[in-house]
Structures are given as C-alpha cells and as structure tokens.
Amino acid sequence: MSDIQNQIAANGQAALSSVAAAQTLADLDHVRVTVLGKKGTLSEALKSLGQVPAEERPKLGALANEWKSKVESAIDARKVDLEAKQIELELVKTKLDVTLPSRKIHQGSLHPITQTVRKVSQVLGRIGFDVAVGPEIETDFLNFEAVNIPKDHPARDMQDTFFIGPGVVLRSQTSPVQMRAMRSQKWPVRILSPGVVYRCDSDATHSPMFHQIEGLWVDQKVSLADLKGVLDFFAKELFGSDTKIRLRPSYFPFVEPGAEVDVSCAICAGKNPTCSMCKGTGWLEILGAGMVHPRLFELAGYTPSEVSGFAFGMGVERIAMLLHDIPDLRLMFQGDQRFLKQF
Ligand SMILES: [Zn+2]
Structure with a gap:
C-alpha cells in the first residue's frame, strides 16, 4: 500500500x-x-x-x-x-410543572376613608339622604358668609383658612355644598355632602387636609326630635344596636340651637377608667349638629317661616379611627402598605 x-x-x-x-x-x-x-x-x-x-x-x-x-x-x-x-x-x-403553586395575586383594597364615606352614605342613604358634591375651591362668601360667619364675626377665628386669592379660599368645611343645594332647588332638601376640606392645622390629631360629611334635611316642620331620631338610627347602624347617643348644647354659627353629639363607648361602656377610647368617660364625641339658623334660609332664598331643618357634620377620619381603633390620624395619609393592608 x-x-x-x-x-x-x-x-x-x-x-x-x-x-x-x-x-x-x-x-x-x-x-x-x-x-x-x-x-x-x-x-x-x-x-x-x-x-x-x-x-x-x-x-x-x-x-x-x-x-x-x-x-x-x-x-x-x-x-x-x-x-x-x-x-x-x-x-x-421548558417543561411546565403544572403542580407548582401559582403566584399570589396582590389585591388592592379601598382606603379606610373611602370605606367610611361609603358606609356613612349607605346608612343615611337608606333614610333618603342623597349625596351632593361641590368644588374644593370656594368663594369666601359661600364658605363663610353664607353659613352665617360674616367678616367681623368672632367665629372666623375658630378656624384658620387657606386663602388662595381675593375672595377665594380652599373650603374649610363642606357647608358651601348645602348652600349651593338650597339655592339650586326648592325644599324639601335631604342631602349628604362628603368631601375634602382644608385648614391650616397640623399635629397628631389635625391634618391640613381632611374629610367631612355633612347632612342637611330641610322641609316643613322638621324638628329637633327628627334630628335626634336620625342621629340615633345612624349611631346604631354604624357602631352597633346597643349604642346610645347624647346631645350636649354647643355653639356653631350656622345652627340654633346647636349640639355636640356623643355615642356610648362600645369598648368599655363607661366601666373602665383607663379605657383608651373614651378615657373612662363612657362617651365618644362623633359629630356636631343643630337646627338650621333662619339666616341661612334667607340667604338660600327660602322663607324662614315656611321651613325648618337640621344639619350635622362629622370628620370622616374621626369616625374611621373610632370604627377601627386607629390611634394616630397621620396613619391615614402616609400610604404605608402595612397599615392599609389591614382594611
Ligand atoms: Zn371606653
């Protein structure tokens, strides 16, 4: 080879x-x-x-x-x-193991403030209150004068307001919505006005931005007894059927007479002197209320001798804190998932 x-x-x-x-x-x-x-x-x-x-x-x-x-x-x-x-x-x-557990789907929930607004609106909606809304930037006139707080009235010192221009403010209460409602329709009026309000106030129990719900019922012969009946129903629906209410005389310029309203403490019923909720008094303040001042009917274009009505207002954060035993108002606005996930 x-x-x-x-x-x-x-x-x-x-x-x-x-x-x-x-x-x-x-x-x-x-x-x-x-x-x-x-x-x-x-x-x-x-x-x-x-x-x-x-x-x-x-x-x-x-x-x-x-x-x-x-x-x-x-x-x-x-x-x-x-x-x-x-x-x-x-x-x-690329084998797919169909027996593996699936990934957890993260589900959001409504903010406790939103939940509280809805709950209150739902409870009072059942007895005929419709929700009404209005602008957060409001005229000085509707924010103050139309709720009986004239320029020289000492009540103007009761709250510090964000003035954002001549005659224009960030509303310091949702009361202007009530005046807008009365001016745009004839009585009867039965509305709730939930919304954001602003005051120059900031500490552990005050926020410069917070939420209010006000209620207004105007008709012929609406009385203080009707107010008590509505508030009693509201308190029992919100805090439980054993809840009692009491009215303490108080002053608000837009009502006469006016009252601060307390509910009985569901935690201790007044029996625990060191109760963290009521501090042993047995009562928790939840809202302010009263019979609509005749001056407001005049400003609304109604005839005061023909109608009567009552109004009440509450801080939504305060109600949410009572309902869920939340210790600090500021938790509501920090967006902390650990807090929000609990609702
Ligand atoms: Zn208590």
Missing part, C-alpha cells in the same frame, strides 16, 4: 472518530468543514492525486471518494442523533 493510500485511510479514520466524538451540532459542522471543506483533509488528498503516476490515479481516486462518502454518511447519521438530543434538552428545559 502506498503512502498516499495510507494517508487517505488515516485521514478517513480520524474523521470518523471526530464525527463520533461530536457532542453538538456546532462540533459536527466543524468536523465537516475540516474534512470535506474546500481545504479539508480529504479534499486536499484528492487534489494531490495530480502528482501521482497516471496508472495509480483511478484506484486512489476511488479510495478517496469511498472515504468521502463514508464520512458524509457518518455526519448525516450523527446529525440526526444530535438534533433529537437537542429537542429533548429543549423539552426538559
């Missing part, structure tokens, strides 16, 4: 070993190029046949071609194997 024959056979054997050793399709392609490519080992062997004597060429040519097709078949067969292996790997990698 000539040197060239040996060389071709050795190249062919080496190529077959490389094909068998290839672990990836990229490895296999590399073998194909180095053996069968233009400058591959077998291709070079075929080219070199030009230098051998003419009578030996056909035999050597046949031998080289034989090895070439052997290597080609080996590459094709190995390619099929490697492709199958790759598909299997791919399947294992």
